[in-house]
Amino acid sequence: xxxxxxxxxxxxxxxxxxxxxxxxxxxxxxxxxxxxxxxxxxxxxxxxxxxxxxxxxxxxxxxxxxxxxxxxxxxxxxxxxxxxxxxxxxxxxxxxxxxxxxxxxxxxxxxxxxxxxxxxxxxxxxxxxxxxxxxxxxxxxxxxxxxxxxxxxxxxxxxxxxxxxxxxxxxxx
Numbered sequence: 001x002x003x004x005x006x007x008x009x010x011x012x013x014x015x016x017x018x019x020x021x022x023x024x025x026x027x028x029x030x031x032x033x034x035x036x037x038x039x040x041x042x043x044x045x046x047x048x049x050x051x052x053x054x055x056x057x058x059x060x061x062x063x064x065x066x067x068x069x070x071x072x073x074x075x076x077x078x079x080x081x082x083x084x085x086x087x088x089x090x091x092x093x094x095x096x097x098x099x100x101x102x103x104x105x106x107x108x109x110x111x112x113x114x115x116x117x118x119x120x121x122x123x124x125x126x127x128x129x130x131x132x133x134x135x136x137x138x139x140x141x142x143x144x145x146x147x148x149x150x151x152x153x154x155x156x157x158x159x160x161x162x163x164x165x166x167x168x169x170x171x172x173x
Contacts, residue, residue: 031085083113124152
């Protein structure tokens with residue numbers, strides 16, 4: 001679907017796809033920076049900004065990511081990462097602000113990530129582990145409500161049911 005959307009605009013000009021790949025990868029580095037800042041803020045790490053910059057730089061320069069940028073057929077990896085990280089960032093924003101808009105965007109990006117690449121099934125579990133971690137380390141009482149997490153697992157269940165209906169498998173190929 002991604003290729004069908006972009007082909008009318010870019011045609012067979014590979015340089016445009018490579019530029020967009022680089023732009024997406026840069027966006028992902030930006031998202032990693034903001035997620036790292038949030039995580040380091042919660043765990044009260046000193047020099048949060050420096051560590052977040054280091055995390056983003058490592059993400060951007062990691063050797064296996066060069067293949068994803070150079071190989072146009074790897075676009076689903078880039079797009080899924082963008083959607084996945086956006087979902088996680090909006091989830092963190094929702095937990096801070098309690099604004100329904102942030103929660104809706106988080107679930108929307110999670111759904112887009114699922115339909116882009118199936119490794120996104122890990123997101124509800126990442127959020128669950130994050131909630132458990134906060135519960136275990138926070139001195140003050142942390143609200144360990146699973147009601148919002150149900151939406152992620154419900155979305156995941158619908159995805160897996162649709163996947164089973166269309167290809168006859170829940171997992172694997």
